[in-house]
Amino acid sequence: MPEKPSPEIQEKLPRNLGLWGVWMLVVNGLIGAGIFGLPSGAARLAGEYSVLIYAFCAILILPVILCFAELGSYFRGTGGPIRYGKLAFGSFVGFQGGWLYYLARLISFAANTVLLTDSIGYFLPIASEGSGRLISLAITCGALSLINILGSVESIRSMTIFTIIKFSVLIGLVFGGFAILGPDVLPSFGSPLPESSNLGAAALLLIYAFVGFEGAVVPAGEAKRPERDMPLGLLLGLVIVAVLYMLIQLVTQAAVPNLSDSNTPLLDASSSLFGNTGAVILMIGVATSVIANLIGSMFSATRITYALALEKSLPKWFGEVHIKYLTPSNSVLFFGMAAFILAAFGSFTFLAAMTVLSRLFLYIMSCAAIPVLRPRFKEQSPFILRGGYLVPVLGILACLWLMIQVSWTSVWLTGVLIIIGSVLYWFGRDQKKEA
Structure with a gap:
């Protein structure tokens, strides 16, 4: 029978994260760069009904968030999807987790890089067209890779500043939009309902704005009162973010008549409402939000391949450290080059949908881990979901429904990336046998 976590390890990692800390982690994970680019795609697929798709996505992701809340309460130290998969299904599944x-971090990084380039192109069109676009993407990926290799990311100590800027810009847009447009913000819902395929595609696209919370699970496992703080922090974060998203969609579609054709929907909305000054302010919000997200994504994701290499689950090349800067330079370079290739060949909406698919596999694995892990941890975990295994089943069904909406292009591209990971795993396994 698999071993339970060691009490000694638990004592070294006391639960010192309160409700406010859990909520901040959830909100930071959910509100990234997606909301700055998604309203136009939502309007194109679902029209004025797009605001309701946000509420639907929040309900859809709820059982998955609840599953992560229970899984997070099992561990006092470092948990996360990697550990869930390994404990429940073995090292190969854990590696795939x-x-x-x-992959989710990588593809999200590429999507946000595209969004940043499109936003810069709002003021400097040459940066988002033809060879200028490729140069902009290369400069962005190269500069961020260099920052991570040099270790400059360690100088960024407080993500709270970026959270304040993001909230200030977004809430300012909402209040300004309601003050200027008044009742015109509210849709009439008089147009015909979009086709079911378009509604499904809209849900798949907008679910991108509700993923990222899983990044909060690892430290949330050290919460002071996980039986209260984990579910309450996750639910409060989900509700507040969903309401904010819906208000942003209402203001944006009222302020920009041709919203479905916009590559920079929030910039266009801010410009329409507040002129050039509003566009500049929102651009600052976009830049700070996206750049902070990109630096953090690259920093954390490259440490995953570095750690897997140390465990000999990946070739040791990924685990090599720069002789001068003592950073996982090979992992950083691999990440930067892969992100550039994805960004060069994909639009923001395509990449956003693609990153959702890899996350859905991750969520299914985590939900499926509950029936396996609950019998081992239920005596020491104060937070167990009611209703038997109904919530995990609902979470899996929600993910499977979203998968049905995914385009075949996203499916085969994600499949290729998973196969690449499997090949790397087998190389690492052979390396482990040789050692």
């Missing part, structure tokens, strides 16, 4: 998490 880590690889899927890495």
Whole structure:
């Protein structure tokens, strides 16, 4: 029978994270760069009904969040999807959990890089067209890779500043929009309902704005009162973010008549409402949000491949450290080059949908881990979901439904990336045998 976590390890990692800390982690994970680019795609697929798709996505992701709340309460130390998969299904599945998490970070990084380039192109069109676009993407990926290799990311100590800027810009847009547009913000819902395929595609696209919370699970496992703070922090974060998203969609579609054709929907909305000054302010919000997200994503994701290499689950090349800067330079370079290739060949909406697919596999694995892990941990975990295994089943069904909406292009591309991960795993396994 698999061993339970060691009490000694638990004592070294006391639960010192309160409700506010859990909530901040959830909100930071959910509100990234997606909301700055998603409203136009939502309007194109679902029209004025797009605001309701946000509420639907929040309900859809709820059982998955609840599953992560229970799983997070099992561990006092470092948990996360990698550990869930390994404990429940073995080292290969655990590796795939880590690889899927890495893919989600990688593809999200590429999507946000595209969004940043499109936003810069709002003021400097040459930066988002033709060869200028490729140069902009290369400069962004190269500069961020260099920052991570040099270790400059360690100088960024407080993500709270970026959270304040993001909230200030987004809430300012909402209040300004309601003050200027008044009742015109509210849709009439008089147009015909979109086709079911378009509604499904809209849900798949907007679910991108509700993923990322899983990054809060590892430290949330050290919460002071996980039986209260984990579910309450996750639910409060989900509700507040969902309401904010819906208000942003209402203001944006009222302020930008041709919203479905916009590559920079929030910039266009801010410009329409507040002129050039509003566009500049929102651009600052976009830049700070996206750049902070990109630096953090690259920093954490490259440490995943570095750690897997140390465990000999990946080739040792990924685990090599720069002789001068003492950073996992090979992992950083691999991440930067892969992100550039994805960004060069994909639009923001395509990449956003693609990253959702890899996350859905990760969520299914985590939900499926509950029936396996609950019998081992239920006596020491004060937070167990009611209703038997109904919530995990609902979470898996929600993910499977979203998978049905995914385009075949996203499926085969994600499949290729998973196969690449499997090949790397077998190389690492052979390396482990030789050692």
